[in-house]
Amino acid sequence: MNQVGIGIVGAGGIASAHVKAYQQMASARVVGVVDVDEERAQAFARRYNLPFWSGEDEDLLRREDIHIVSLCVPHHLHAPLAIKALQAGKHVLVEKPLAISLEEADAVTAEAQRANRNLGVVFQLRYEADVKRAKLVLERQLIGEPFYAEIHCLWWRRPMYYEVPWRGKWATEGGGAVINQASHHIDLLVHLLGLPCEVNATIDTIAHQIEVEDWCLATMRWDDRLRASFCAATCAELENDSSRMLVLGTHGTIQMFPFRPHSRQESRLVQIADACREIPDTEVSGHTAELHDFVRSVQEGRPPTVSAHDGRRALELITAIYQSAFTGEPVALPLDVNSPCYTTAGKLETARRYLSQRAKRT
């Protein structure tokens, strides 16, 4: 395939990052955009000089000059639209999260396998050199055996952010600070340390008039030694949004962001520095790095670096966090199909019961 044709579905906030990234690639051509708000699609097409726009997804999906679809739509539409695009023969890159329930994540993954098409999920932090360095340091056990991790996503979202109708609701956003903002951090935790075997979580809604949580505190356990604490918020009025990750090992630590590995043992420090030098600084980062990788994966006939499998694993931990918060019980992973929050209907019903109990308490 000489030039890969791209179609953007959803012309809202994040779509600009997608079109700008693709337009940097000589081997990709953004053919068009679709949005249920046709005027928005048209304005977007004009701004980025795209030859085609429409208000109907089908118009884009039936085009033979479009090979990849970038899904930049509300969370509850990720899985249904991805399935439609895969059935139309397109490769699909979905913005995070992969879906709002594990049932939907499994359905879309099965469809990608049936269609033999690539399915990726946007977790752009994975392409940062420092994340790759952290992974290498942990794989080589250069900080010894990890026994504690801490991950914070303390962000502020103005009330206006939640005025967009799909946000702030369980049925359409699928959750709040955890599934939306902190999904990147959760993905990193799972990428670096694997899935924990138990989660205990509490959620609350503190500073916004929304159904979903704007705050979460969770603890996680991998085995008898490795534990983590996790905090996500969109109600943290700090001067700047703050992300932090810390992994304590028996012989050293990794801190992110910014990346600062440390050991008191001189020889380990040298090994850590050597390992970090093996990973060169990236020329492009963020969405640009991930979207370029996705295009190349299609051209080269290989899976994308961040796959639907990764999206599913992050979603499994997110689902366990919500299940624990709704029920007030610890939740063991892996979750099976009988878990109360596995299906979308089950998750929404469990959320409804949680909300009605919370309303009685206040």
Ligand SMILES: NC(=O)c1ccc[n+]([C@@H]2O[C@H](COP(=O)([O-])OP(=O)(O)OC[C@H]3O[C@@H](n4cnc5c(N)ncnc54)[C@H](O)[C@@H]3O)[C@@H](O)[C@H]2O)c1
């Ligand atoms: N990776 C990141 O750092 C990052 C950052 C921001 C947003 N996102 C993700 O991007 C996605 C979109 O978020 P946003 O902030 O751009 O939302 P948004 O509300 O600004 O844009 C969504 C657009 O989708 C359109 N839309 C709704 N239904 C549609 C349909 N059936 N067909 C076509 N278009 C439809 C809406 O009209 C709207 O223009 C979400 O999954 C969000 O989590 C990711």
